[in-house]
Amino acid sequence: MKVAVWDTYVDKRDGSVMHFDIIAPVETDDKEQIYNYGREYLKTKGQEGQPLTSKECQFCHIEALKPEWEESIIRKGYSIVEMENCEEI
DSSP: EEEEEEEEEETTTTEEEEEEEEEEEEEEOOOOHHHHHHHHHHHTTTTTTOOOOOTTEEEOOOOEEEEEHHHHHHHHHHHEEESOOOOOO
16 A cells, blocks of 8 residues: 655744654545544644644655554544644643
8 A cells, every 4th residue: 555645844833843754555645634543633732723724744765564654544534643742732
C-alpha cells in the first residue's frame, strides 16, 4: 500500500508551532478529509479549534506504508507522525 504524507504546521495556543505529518492512503484525495484528520488529532493534544487549512497542511510526498502506521490507518483511516512540539498543554 502507498500512503500520502501531508506536512503540517499548526500554531499552538502557547505561541509555539506544532509540526506533524498526517499519513493517509493515497486514495484519500479529499483535502478537507485530511484536514479533518488533523483536527481530530489536535483535539487529543488540547489544541481543538486551532486553524488547520491548506496554509497549515500541504501534500508532501508518497511513500510505502510503514508497519508502525498500519494499525492506525486501518482503525481510523490515518496515522500521525509527531515531529516537533506535539506535547499536550
